[in-house]
Amino acid sequence: MSTLLIKNARYIVSCDDQDSLHERCNLFIRDQAIEYIGPALRQADQVIDASRMAVYPGLINTHHHLYQLFSRNLPEVQKMELFPWLVTLYEVWKNLDEEVVSWSSLAGMGELLKNGCTTCFDHHYVFPERSGDLIAAQFRSADTVGMRFHASRGSMDLSKKDGGLPPDSVVQTIDAILADSERLVRVWHDDSRFSMHRLALAPCSPFSVSGDLLRESARLARSLGVRLHTHVAETKDEEQYTLERFGLRPVAYMQSLGWTGPDVWYAHGIHFNDSDLRVLAETGTGVAHCPISNMKLASGVCRLPDLLRLDIPVGLAVDGSASNDGSNLLEELRAAYLLHRLTWSRQAPTGYELLKVATRGSARLLGRDDIGQLSPGRAADLFLVDLDRLELVGAQFDPMSMLGTVGLKGPVDYTIVNGVPVVQQGQLVTVDEAEVSARANESARRYLGRL
Numbered sequence: 001m002s003t004l005l006i007k008n009a010r011y012i013v014s015c016d017d018q019d020s021l022h023e024r025c026n027l028f029i030r031d032q033a034i035e036y037i038g039p040a041l042r043q044a045d046q047v048i049d050a051s052r053m054a055v056y057p058g059l060i061n062t063h064h065h066l067y068q069l070f071s072r073n074l075p076e077v078q079k080m081e082l083f084p085w086l087v088t089l090y091e092v093w094k095n096l097d098e099e100v101v102s103w104s105s106l107a108g109m110g111e112l113l114k115n116g117c118t119t120c121f122d123h124h125y126v127f128p129e130r131s132g133d134l135i136a137a138q139f140r141s142a143d144t145v146g147m148r149f150h151a152s153r154g155s156m157d158l159s160k161k162d163g164g165l166p167p168d169s170v171v172q173t174i175d176a177i178l179a180d181s182e183r184l185v186r187v188w189h190d191d192s193r194f195s196m197h198r199l200a201l202a203p204c205s206p207f208s209v210s211g212d213l214l215r216e217s218a219r220l221a222r223s224l225g226v227r228l229h230t231h232v233a234e235t236k237d238e239e240q241y242t243l244e245r246f247g248l249r250p251v252a253y254m255q256s257l258g259w260t261g262p263d264v265w266y267a268h269g270i271h272f273n274d275s276d277l278r279v280l281a282e283t284g285t286g287v288a289h290c291p292i293s294n295m296k297l298a299s300g301v302c303r304l305p306d307l308l309r310l311d312i313p314v315g316l317a318v319d320g321s322a323s324n325d326g327s328n329l330l331e332e333l334r335a336a337y338l339l340h341r342l343t344w345s346r347q348a349p350t351g352y353e354l355l356k357v358a359t360r361g362s363a364r365l366l367g368r369d370d371i372g373q374l375s376p377g378r379a380a381d382l383f384l385v386d387l388d389r390l391e392l393v394g395a396q397f398d399p400m401s402m403l404g405t406v407g408l409k410g411p412v413d414y415t416i417v418n419g420v421p422v423v424q425q426g427q428l429v430t431v432d433e434a435e436v437s438a439r440a441n442e443s444a445r446r447y448l449g450r451l
Contacts, residue, residue, distance in 0.1 A: 004029040004380070004419060005044035010387060011054040011399040012037060014374040015359045019352075021400060027055060029380040032194045032419040036376060046421075048414060052388045054399040056355070057374050058118025058148075058381035058417065059329040060362030063229075063267040063288035065320030066122050066138065067096055069104040070444040072321045082235045082297050083165065089322060090126075090166045092448070098132030100447045103440040104321075105141035110428050110436060111327040112318075113147060114411040116383035119362075119371055120147055121317075123229060123267065125154025125204040126170050127180075135184050139197055146422035146430040148195075148381065150366055151188065152202035152229060153181040157213045163245075164208045174213050178220055185224045193370050194379050196418060198226075205231040206250055207241045211257055218258040227367055228259060229288075232266035235299050239271055251276040260285045265313065265365045268293075270300040277306055286313030286365040289357070291336040292326075293319035304340055305347045308357075315362030316354070333358050334407035351404025380419040383412045 005028050012022035014037070028036040028044065036042065071092050077085050105122070112120055122138060135151050142149035155177040158164030164171070181201050189199040201221040203209040214230075221228050233239065233250045242253045251272065254260060260279060265286035272280070280287070289302050307314045318324050318332050333354050340348035349357070363372030371379045385408060387396040395406040415423035422430050 001031055002419065003042075003044040003046070004416070004421075005042060005047045006050045006055060006384070007041070007047050009050035009055045010052060012374060013054060013056050013355070013400050015057050015356050016373045016375045019400075027374065029416075029419045032380055034374060034376055034378050034380050037374065048384070050384055053384045053386050053413065054396070054402070055374065055382055055384050056116065056403070057359040057372055058383060058415070059116050059333070059358045060119040060315065060366065060372060061112060061117050061317055061329050062121050062265065062315035062362045062365045063290060063317035063319055064108070064120055064122045064327070065124065065322070066105045066108040066327075067093070067101050067124060067126065068320035068322035069108045069327070070100060070447050072325045074322070077322075082299060083237050085297060085323070086165050090170065093126045094128050094167055094169050095447060096126055096128055096131055096134070098134060098137045099443055101134045102137040102141055103443040105138045106145055106431070106436055107440040108321060108327040109142060109145045109147045109149075110431065110433065112329060113145060113415050113417070113423055114426065114428065115328045115330045115408075116412045116415060117329040118148055118381035118383070118415060118417045119150065119366070121150040121152070121200070121229075121366060123152050123154055123202050125156055125202065127155075127172060128170050135188070135199075139188055142196070144431060145428065146417050146420060148371070148417055150198045150200060151184075152200045153177075153184045154202040154204055155181070155213060155217070156204045156208040157210050158208050166208055174210070174216060177213065178216055181217070181220060182224065185226055189224075189226055191225065194418065198366070200227040200229050202229040205238070206253060207238055214254070214257045214259060222263070228264045230254075230259070230266060231268060233271045233276070234268035236271060249273070249276065251279055255279060255283075262313075263367065265315075267317065267319070268299065268302070269307075270294060270302050272303055277303070277310055277312065280307075280312045281310040284313060286315065288315050288317040288365060289336065290317045290319035290324070290332075291339050292332055293323040295335070295339065296325070297323055301339065301343050304336070304349060305344050308349060308353070313361065313364045314357055315365040316358035329358060330403060330408050333404055337404035351401030354404045355400070380416055382416050383423075384414040386413045
């Protein structure tokens with residue numbers, strides 16, 4: 001058994017049911033869980049002096065494409081919107097292999113951890129032939145860097161010849177997809193409390209998978225007790241696609257295939273009308289909000305105030321690194337604050353409300369009640385920020401809103417996952433950052449043919 005004391009914290013922002021803000025308090029961790037928050041001091045194996053620090057629940061990323069880390073900042077796609085952007089980049093992504101996925105996952109997770117994110121869900125849906133066991137590579141990378149990880153067995157079965165966007169080499173048959181989905185759930189999914197490994201089934205999108213694949217994936221997921229995820233209502237092009245082919249808007253189409261319910265969450269959810277929102281609210285279907293990606297690809301602005309008002313489950317996400325060019329959920333939090341202030345003015349969520357979207361809301365999307373807040377019995381997932389840093393002068397008097405309204409320039413001081421410090425003084429301690437950067441860059445150059 002191991003113990004960790006976070007001593008005399010200036011603030012502990014709990015995001016608990018009472019929105020508690022603790023001042024000059026101690027937080028005691030035993031093994032992987034928080035045991036105590038309060039004034040008493042307890043002996044511990046390790047002590048962190050937090051007298052100048054604010055302590056926050058670990059952020060939870062609910063939608064990513066880590067493999068895209070090696071195709072970000074490419075000049076040829078900088079002015080494209082989603083459909084042409086995808087068609088162009090599939091020609092790069094069709095060369096994915098286990099090495100690329102390993103190093104891009106390790107680098108992306110490291111960036112997330114350095115910026116206070118303790119749990120990541122990744123939506124991987126590109127499986128070229130003979131590319132290796134890509135999902136196993138992701139879990140190994142998560143274990144190496146110390147991240148709580150939700151993987152997905154994504155899929156595509158519609159290529160260009162079928163009216164979809166991807167090339168033939170990255171689509172698979174329904175039988176192959178379902179067989180591998182079941183294998184991966186059996187091998188990797190752990191639904192125990194404080195689990196570090198979980199898996200969802202995640203066909204890519206309405207315009208790259210068939211109705212049969214969506215229907216059968218939902219059936220299999222529910223028989224295995226895992227969650228369902230896909231892209232929905234991201235662009236007007238997608239809406240036109242489903243209307244022309246199925247006579248239904250995207251949400252109605254997904255509902256017709258069994259893809260609504262409290263075990264389902266969609267990425268983006270920009271182009272919802274009032275009827276769509278009623279369906280989401282009535283069924284408990286959730287949304288991963290990706291503000292920076294939505295802005296970069298000129299896709300639109302999610303109706304976040306309406307989602308929150310209707311108690312539709314909503315979490316925060318960075319989306320893929322190629323449509324965001326980063327893996328920083330703290331940056332996403334502030335961008336969301338500013339985007340919605342600009343769009344909705346007084347109706348926009350506050351900085352603290354957005355922090356809760358990125359913690360409690362994200363945990364709800366992933367079907368977890370053991371992460372997302374700081375209280376006894378919850379997982380010891382948290383991060384610490386030194387309030388005396390120059391960039392926060394004058395900003396520290398409202399720590400609950402600070403990360404949204406002011407933001408954080410530079411990495412957090414500590415990140416703790418499952419009771420284990422993985423970032424200390426702004427640096428990863430589970431891996432050698434310089435070595436990871438060098439080897440990941442070498443892998444990216446080889447992958448892109450730019451050696």
